[in-house]
Amino acid sequence: GQNIDQPTEMTATEGAIVQINCTYQTSGFNGLFWYQQHAGEAPTFLSYNVLDGLEEKGRFSSFLSRSKGYSYLLLKELQMKDSASYLCALLVDKLIFGTGTRLQVFP
Amino acid sequence: DVKVTQSSRYLVKRTGEKVFLECVQDMDHENMFWYRQDPGLGLRLIYFSYDVKMKEKGDIPEGYSVSREKKERFSLILESASTNQTSMYLCASSFVGGGRGEQYFGPGTRLTVT
Numbered sequence: 450g451q452n453i454d455q456p457t458e459m460t461a462t463e464g465a466i467v468q469i470n471c472t473y474q475t476s477g478f479n480g481l482f483w484y485q486q487h488a489g490e491a492p493t494f495l496s497y498n499v500l501d502g503l504e505e506k507g508r509f510s511s512f513l514s515r516s517k518g519y520s521y522l523l524l525k526e527l528q529m530k531d532s533a534s535y536l537c538a539l540l541v542d543k544l545i546f547g548t549g550t551r552l553q554v555f556p
Numbered sequence: 557d558v559k560v561t562q563s564s565r566y567l568v569k570r571t572g573e574k575v576f577l578e579c580v581q582d583m584d585h586e587n588m589f590w591y592r593q594d595p596g597l598g599l600r601l602i603y604f605s606y607d608v609k610m611k612e613k614g615d616i617p618e619g620y621s622v623s624r625e626k627k628e629r630f631s632l633i634l635e636s637a638s639t640n641q642t643s644m645y646l647c648a649s650s651f652v653g654g655g656r657g658e659q660y661f662g663p664g665t666r667l668t669v670t
Contacts, residue, residue, distance in 0.1 A: 480657050482658070491646060491662060491663050492599070492661050493661070494658050497657055536599070540657035543589075543604060544657055544659065546598045547598060549598060
């Protein structure tokens with residue numbers, strides 16, 4: 450099976466940079482995806498990686514290392530509206546989600 | 557603007573009732589999914605469908621069934637609701653192939669079974 454681990458909670462300050470890690474154990478997958486979910490709302494797609502390396506999308510970047518079983522989501526210039534849960538998901542024949550990291554951004 | 561809609565935001569049902577949750581997408585997506593989301597357990601896949609009249613079991617199909625008679629509509633049915641089915645239910649859709657990891661979610665239905 451696929452075990453996906455993320456920290457349960459993180460806090461950060463407005464304007465700062467935060468890195469949310471995701472580690473996994475799996476024999477193979479097609480891609481690694483990141484979703485954002487604000488409290489009481491549906492998840493929204495943020496970013497994905499198929500190959501090793503960094504994918505940048507504005508203030509958000511995602512990194513993947515298949516050999517290390519490791520990914521992270523990097524959020525720059527944090528804003529209050531970035532307070533949300535961030536879900537890491539592996540794509541095998543379907544998406545397998547981690548339990549998410551709840552990020553709180555303080556002024 | 558892409559859209560996935562669900563029939564209800566909040567629903568309260570009694571134990572033993574048959575419950576229908578409806579999901580409609582307007583993006584001409586082939587794939588549609590039903591998840592439930594519970595604190596500490598994350599998103600878990602109940603059923604998915606990759607075409608009209610096709611369905612596949614996800615990780616927790618027990619107690620549920622689905623129907624896909626039209627491409628844009630995917631229904632989740634709780635045959636006899638039980639209290640352990642109290643949860644947030646999320647519908648999603650995506651294209652097939654490499655796009656199937658980029659899923660678009662509906663707003664969710666919070667179901668309470670009493």
